[in-house]
Amino acid sequence: MVNWKRRLTQAGYRVTTSRRAVMRVLEEAETPLTPEQVLERGRGHHGTLGLVTVYRTLDLLVELRLARLIHRRGGCHAYLLASPGHHHAVVCQRCGRAIEFAGGEEIDSLVERIEAQTDYQIDGHLLQLSGICPDCQCK
């Protein structure tokens, strides 16, 4: 996956050293990372990278659907490279590793049912699963 640079450019944004560093960190990550973690690792690729820029870059990547935001208990967020088409994540409670998946027809029919039951017109949802990943189950 290298066409993120085109996505940026086509959307009118520049491809900068900082953004390259953040993308590289996300590409190499095994688990979703907090902005603080992205900063720490990103400085390995770009020594003067700043925390503010990390926040701004992560926001931008989420906006362009290149990255996804994970909600964690404790209020702080983590970010993950987005797999196209898979908008939700299962997060391992032990090691933190995450896999994305598609909501699929189950969500579609859930939404239909709730629309019928409540008369709300539903236009978005927040869904995230938590569990134990295969590796962590073995020990």
Add this chain to the structure above:
Amino acid sequence: MVNWKRRLTQAGYRVTTSRRAVMRVLEEAETPLTPEQVLERGRGHHGTLGLVTVYRTLDLLVELRLARLIHRRGGCHAYLLASPGHHHAVVCQRCGRAIEFAGGEEIDSLVERIEAQTDYQIDGHLLQLSGICPDCQCK
């Protein structure tokens, strides 16, 4: 619903003026409220109510499943009196009103599918819908 006092007592907690005030605020609320809003209204019932106590009480109520936490864009949380058995909420984007609903079989089969697809052993989920409530659709 008045047996929240028994729930507290049975769990080893005390029924205090502050807790009564917070519960009363939640019972009278039309929409999920932020801690700040709970404080403001709660002072009408208990003049010296403090913000710290509001936070602590809301945490406690969530722990005892008497209240539910709503995630909002922008990072701050809101709280809602829990309807028994209905663990998820649809939140209106315009007026903020919320209704709880049960995940039901759609979630069960989604979880089964994802367990099969990913080999994760899933033991929890975060699900929240957003939309427009019937009242707000009309104008």
Add this chain to the structure above:
DNA sequence: ACTCTAACTGAAAATTATTTTCGATAAGAG
């Protein structure tokens, strides 16, 4: 009812996550 103790309280201070400000820098169009 009265006492007594641990649970609870609220103000102030501390912490944590995130955003704003602003002068300096650098991407990339021409």
Add this chain to the structure above:
DNA sequence: CTCTTATCGAAAATAATTTTCAGTTAGAGT
């Protein structure tokens, strides 16, 4: 190569929440 403007990073500001701590109070035991 130049020049415009997006972007950068440090410091300060803000917002949400938590910790600390000395004083208060619920309610179990008498």
